[in-house]
Amino acid sequence: MPKTQDTVIVEAVATRPILEQIANKWSVLILTVVCSEPARFNAIKRRLEGITHKALTEALRRLERNGLVSRRVITSSPIAVEYSLTALGHSLREPFSALYAWAVQHQGEVQTAQVAFDQHKLANYKD
Structure with a gap:
């Protein structure tokens, strides 16, 4: 089900x-x-x-x-x-490797999103 x-x-x-x-x-x-x-x-x-x-x-x-x-x-x-x-610790190698690969591949996109968010927040919260 x-x-x-x-x-x-x-x-x-x-x-x-x-x-x-x-x-x-x-x-x-x-x-x-x-x-x-x-x-x-x-x-x-x-x-x-x-x-x-x-x-x-x-x-x-x-x-x-x-x-x-x-x-x-x-x-x-x-x-x-x-x-x-x-052995249990070794079982984390594959998921950690996948997470690491994702982080390397998308690091630039995440940083770009952070900058855009920070600039938007700064522009909208100025007194």
């Missing part, structure tokens, strides 16, 4: 908490860093300009809690922690 518009909306709303977890400011970028190979905390931090220690820690914990990355303690001297994608 085909889904009704109401069913689709209910399902979309139900996925919101998950989407908020994986599509926030840093998660997609962190997943991109550990996509091809495991990485240590400081290596991830160096690759993500502007992320704070606290923000990276919180994002990695959230990704680990959601089953997208795994954390492995390396008992060397000094002790290190390495993060890698889980």
Whole structure:
């Protein structure tokens, strides 16, 4: 039986908490860093300009809690922690690649729309 518009909306709303977890400011970028190979905390931090220690820690914990990355303690001297994608995390590669390709393809259009909106808003709200 085909889904009704109401069913689709209910399902979309139900996925919101998950989407908020994986599509926030840093998660997609962190997943991109550990996509091809495991990485240590400081290596991830160096690759993500502007992320704070606290923000990276919180994002990695959230990704680990959601089953997208795994954390492995390396008992060397000094002790290190390495993060890698889980099978569930790897399953995001295709949708993220599609989203990235869309963003690259339409970046100019989005920027043009933003400029047009800002100019229209500025022209209509002058006192």
